[in-house]
Amino acid sequence: MSDVVELPDEGATTGLSPAVTGAGVQSVDRALGILEVLARTGESGVTELAVELGVHKSTAFRLVATLEAHRLVEQTSDRGRYRLGMGILRLAGATTARLDLVQEARPISRQLAADTGETVNIAVLAESSALYLDQVAGSSALQPHNWVGQHIPLHATSNGKVLLSGLDEPDLDAALGKLASYTPHTITGRAKFRDELARVREQGYAVAVDELEIGLTAVAAPIRNAHGDVVASMSVSGPSFRLPEDRVGEVVRLVVTAAVEVSHRLGWGHR
Amino acid sequence: MSDVVELPDEGATTGLSPAVTGAGVQSVDRALGILEVLARTGESGVTELAVELGVHKSTAFRLVATLEAHRLVEQTSDRGRYRLGMGILRLAGATTARLDLVQEARPISRQLAADTGETVNIAVLAESSALYLDQVAGSSALQPHNWVGQHIPLHATSNGKVLLSGLDEPDLDAALGKLASYTPHTITGRAKFRDELARVREQGYAVAVDELEIGLTAVAAPIRNAHGDVVASMSVSGPSFRLPEDRVGEVVRLVVTAAVEVSHRLGWGHR
DNA sequence: GACTGCGTTCCGTCGAGCGCAACAGATTCT
DNA sequence: AGAATCTGTTGCGCTCGACGGAACGCAGTC
Known part of the structure; x- marks a missing residue:
């Protein structure tokens, strides 16, 4: 596959902002571009979309009509603007259910949740924010799993620290925006945060106490693929009063063990 | 725009599962078909997909390469099979965030969660299962919202009953499969379940105690659009010991009030 | 080592998708 | 009120982009 598409004498390209254009099948490319525009704007008219593309x-x-036939977009009224539709949600359900990361991790997450009595999360890195893939609640009955999409700050969560610790310098710089402060305990200094990441890398886990929210404590450990890259993060989180300092040590041990187990299932340290 | 797409002589479709060949731009149609196949199979090779389409x-x-460029699919290894990718999840996040149902309901959900101290969910009907659109947790810190997709049985949940109560006979038959039993309290008799639906329709809310899971109680009420159709369901759920019979009455009142309020915002019973 | 499967790439052809222009409602401006 | 101008929508020819065929490189397997 060539990333470069050379159009020697194609002068007609309106020169506006290509933005979303990846290479491939033109019409599909454009259709997917529409989805991305709609994700960005929330709602657009045909004319608007045409200009954008x-x-x-x-x-x-x-x-857009083709997308509508597949329920990926829907229009507000019979002759109105367009927005993303429920078809996307059905696809998303299938996505998380099948991502083998989640599938492999599920039983281990359950066990970890049972052992600690706290909530277990699996998160991955997605463009300068953390994306939660799965959740298993500690004790309460039927906390359904599988949610998506919320942008979680990377520098104020244990999951975020772990995910960042797997990046090299250039990627780290790109992923790291300004370090917003959420509580007095949030690490906002860049140098200080790099020290923290070094510590995370060294000890193989991350802890966040009151950094995103007062009263919230979380512990996370890296999940690695067959190549040893950090592909996800697994965390246990709960109210700080249930996770006092002297209990954190034990939780760390459990989380790290669980994360290593998942990593093994993904082929890490293969015989 | 015609909803009916009849292609009587489309003989080329391998006869397996026709998927959703809607009319439109051919290549886009096929690309979206690929997404649907992947959603169904979880993972497929190029050859397999080619046969299916x-x-x-x-x-x-x-x-599939074009889809991959947009992160909607990803391949397992460098030269392996394909599966749905994270791009879908990002789109899904944007979808729920913009659905005006969710947007209108959010503040009311929050209030309801605060009033009851329990978890609030918004669900819609999606092809013989319930699709959760939004969640607001009762008390615990940092319960992010926005999840999707898990197939929730319709007949064993309060949300499901409410959603089914809005259907007419033919649609109901189509949506209702076999009534699987999850606990001894699950309603599995068809006649008995129809009686239950009649009751739900009449009283304007549904309750499910220990029907999906022992120890789980839920109460749901319908959300209606401007035409009075049931478009979604709003529920409060929590452990049965926190929602004893004598408290259900109060919760029902709160849920119904909240659902009516959302319905009003959607234009129901306008002015 | 031949064989058979896979995902991938190149290339010439032809039909599918494109832009154009015209249509039909809604809204706004005069 | 009427006109001007938005909007989304639809036929229609022309052309360029997407298609299928065939060949390639790589892994297992017999």
Whole structure:
């Protein structure tokens, strides 16, 4: 696959902002571009979309109509603007259910939740924020799992620290924006935060106490793939009064063990 | 726009599962077909996908490569099979965030969660299962919202009953599969379940105690759009020991009030 | 080592998707 | 009220982009 698409004499490209254009099948590319635009704007009209993509109205309409037939977009009224539809949600359900990370981790998460009595989360890195893939609640009955999409700050959570600790310098710089302060305990100094990451890398786990929210304590450990890369993070979190300092040590041990077990299932340290 | 798409002579479709061949832009249609196949199978190779769509290998490859460029699919290894990717999750996050149902309901959900101290959910009907759109946790810190997709049985949950109560006979038959038993309290008799639905319709709310899981109690009420159709369901759920019979009455009142308030915001019983 | 499967790439052809232009409602401006 | 101008929507020819065929490179397997 060539990333470069050379169009020697194609002068017609409206020159606006290509933004989303990846290479591939043109019409599909454009259709997916529409989805991304809608994800960004929340709601757009056909004309608007056409401008954004640099194509003719009718083209945009045909694409959006096709997306609509598959329920990936829907229009507000019979002759109105378009937005993302429920089809996306069904696909997302299938996605988390099948991501083998989640599938492999599920039983171990359950066990960990049972052992600690606290909530277990699995998170991955997604463009300068953490994306939660799975959750198993500690004790309360039927806390359904599988949620998505919330942007979680990376520098104020144990999961975030672990995920960042797996990056090299250039990627780290890119992923790390400004270090917003959520509580007096949030680490906001860049140098100090790098020290923290070094510590996380060294000891193989991260802890966050009152850093995102007063009264919230979390412990996280890295999940690695067959190549040893940090692909996800597994955490145990709960109210600080249930996770006092002298209990953190034990929880750390459990989380690290669980994360290592998942890593093994993903092929890490393969015989 | 016609909802009916009848292609009587489409003989090329391998006869297996026709998927959703809606009319539109061919290549986009096929690409989205790939997403749906992957959602169903969880993981497929290029050749497999090509057979399923009735196209040539190379065509399927180009389509899947385009999807991959947008992160909607990813391959297991460098030269392996394909599965749905995280791009879907990002889109899903944007979807729920923008659905005006969720947006309108959010503040009311919060209030309801605060009033009851229990977890509040918003669910919609999605092809013979319930789809959770939003969640607000009762008390615990940092319960992020926005999850999706898990297939929740309709007949063993308060949300499911409410959603089913909004259907007419033919749709109900279609949506209702076999009534699996989850606990001794699950309603499995068809006649008995219809009686239950009648009761739900009449009283305007549904209750489920120990029907999906022992120790889990839930109460739900319908959310209606401007036409009065039941478009979603709002529920409060928690451990049965915190929601004893004598407290259910109060919770019912709160849930119904909240659901009516959301319905009003959606235009129901306008002015 | 031949064979058979896979995902991937290149290439010439042809039909599918494109832009154009016209249509039909809604809204706004005069 | 009427016109001007938005909007989304639809036929229609032309052309370029997507398609299928075939070949390639790599892994297992007999």
